[in-house]
Amino acid sequence: MPQIVHKTRTQVVVEILRERILSGQIHAGEPLRQSSLAHELDVSRIPIREALLQLEAEGLVKFEAHKGATATELSLTQMDELFELRGLIEPTLLRRSVPNLTAEHLATAADYLEQLGHALQQDNTIDSWSELNGLFHLSLYAGADRPHTLDMVRGLNTNSDRYIRLQLLLAGGRPKADQEHRQLLERCQAGDADGAAELLQHHIQSAGISAKNLIEAQMLRSHSK
Amino acid sequence: MPQIVHKTRTQVVVEILRERILSGQIHAGEPLRQSSLAHELDVSRIPIREALLQLEAEGLVKFEAHKGATATELSLTQMDELFELRGLIEPTLLRRSVPNLTAEHLATAADYLEQLGHALQQDNTIDSWSELNGLFHLSLYAGADRPHTLDMVRGLNTNSDRYIRLQLLLAGGRPKADQEHRQLLERCQAGDADGAAELLQHHIQSAGISAKNLIEAQMLRSHSK
DNA sequence: CTTGTCATAAATGGTTGCAATATCGTTACA
DNA sequence: TGTAACGATATTGCAACCATTTATGACAAG
Known part of the structure; x- marks a missing residue:
């Protein structure tokens, strides 16, 4: 009985984006536009932003103020x-x-x-x-x-x-x-x-x-x- | 010439809260209410939330969905x-x-x-x-x-x-x-x-x-x- | 007296719209 | 011809409002 758990949209977005980056679907250096992601995943930009912040903490994206986020590339x-x-x-x-x-x-x-x-x-x-x-x-x-x-x-x-x-x-x-x-x-x-x-x-x-x-x-x- | 740098409100809030936690002004286990912080620091709740997320990544707060954030205590x-x-x-x-x-x-x-x-x-x-x-x-x-x-x-x-x-x-x-x-x-x-x-x-x-x-x-x- | 249910309140999660900032192409000038 | 200032445009940052979830307490039934 898996005790229905309410995932927040942010968490959902995090998982989707993480998987995309890890699988190479989003390749290194690629910019991640908040608006387009929001439109594509059918959520507002806030969950996207928060997801990007979490992913930055994981080291998968680099988040620069006013410049946007990019998938990190490991040298x-x-x-x-x-x-x-x-x-x-x-x-x-x-x-x-x-x-x-x-x-x-x-x-x-x-x-x-x-x-x-x-x-x-x-x-x-x-x-x-x-x-x-x-x-x-x-x-x-x-x-x-x-x-x-x-x-x-x-x-x-x-x-x-x-x-x-x-x-x-x-x-x-x-x-x-x-x-x-x-x-x-x-x-x-x-x-x-x-x-x-x-x-x-x-x-x-x-x-x-x-x-x-x-x-x-x-x-x-x-x-x- | 230090090239004036525009800090986002989120960053400012992060620094304030981090300092408060590290200095003990906010002590371990204490809940961090978004609304009151927003009112006190005179910003909306969005920067507060994003700041709390960042601090969670640093391990200084624990962020539980729908329940709020608390300053972590290290055992x-x-x-x-x-x-x-x-x-x-x-x-x-x-x-x-x-x-x-x-x-x-x-x-x-x-x-x-x-x-x-x-x-x-x-x-x-x-x-x-x-x-x-x-x-x-x-x-x-x-x-x-x-x-x-x-x-x-x-x-x-x-x-x-x-x-x-x-x-x-x-x-x-x-x-x-x-x-x-x-x-x-x-x-x-x-x-x-x-x-x-x-x-x-x-x-x-x-x-x-x-x-x-x-x-x-x-x-x-x-x-x- | 305990317990389960329901309603209400409080806090967080999320959407929309507007303001601030960076980028880039254009134009004026050396 | 190169460069520097400038303005249009796209993108992010933030605030106010609405929706959803969780906690609280009253109340009735056992």
Whole structure:
């Protein structure tokens, strides 16, 4: 019984715009006009504005007074920054979490992992894979009891998501990540916090590197034509 | 020629409210009514709402749909979280920054440090000390070239600021921090990144511990009466 | 006396319209 | 020909008003 919840229009708009930016439907640097969005989504401009403000806090748009909002584009160095932060924070979280993980926690993590496997062969692959990937990672941090930090990690993930999706799109699935995920879960189940943390760090680092390579290739291609 | 800058009302309101929360003028848990704030600050409710949204992103208020906004209160465990994150991120930033610090960077850092010394003997001690403290720390990270991370650290600092100020108020100055600051700057000047990073970690950790002790004492006192 | 329902009040969420600001093309002038 | 001032236009910022939701309290039934 999902207890009907009244979403405000602002929240709805936030979700729509976030999805559009992450999916690449709105691409980086593109200006987001309040009026046109308002007209298109059939709401007034106030919810649009507030949505844009929230998205700015998430780092997905840049909001300049009297100039309008634009979808942010992450430069290569900014990607470095993102993955460096994740590589710093997430293993620490995991290390704290592992000793406190209950069987239930591990079960949901395993569930996500299985769904991840299925997601690769389905239709709307990319979006669901990306979401499940985030959920899997976060579920492993449930034992850390660090809600604020978790929010922060969620934010970092959201930001790197665009490039993860791009990576999925161009590289066609990620068997390597899947393998690493399984090993990671194994370590967690075994209660090996340090081993798990180390694996995770490699995992994040390699994801960062391959995302970066992809972007570089992309940039070269677009420059050469 | 400072190129007159037009602040929007929203920005003005954000600054006023942030200062009120950090200074304790608005204390934790206190509800923030849009109407009364709008009347008091002589603006409509729209800028107030947008300001509250921004402050929510900073973690200073909690904004619940249809229920209103309240100033957040940080529990002890949340403080732990905050200082743990700072202790994780800031030393890493510093280590990356030190090798790239120019003489100019170091000069401004030294300048802030001197101002910090003066601030202790003046009137509006707490507010300016707190601000200068943040500026000093941030100035040392200028060489890291990590703008996004810097923003994040700024946010963490803002959140811990309330308790730093409380600490200053009750403990009356912080000669210990001053000493540590000097040593820190020394290490940076000497180009000793690892030493500086280690010092910084201790510095943050001890600040966290003493803040925590203070809060605990505070809670005991209020419970006992 | 407790409890559930309904009406009323208060606060927030959202729409429309107007004012302020930036952008860009045009024109005048060096 | 280049540049600087200027004005039209588009876009954002803000205020006043209306709609919706939540909280409060009275009142009646058990």
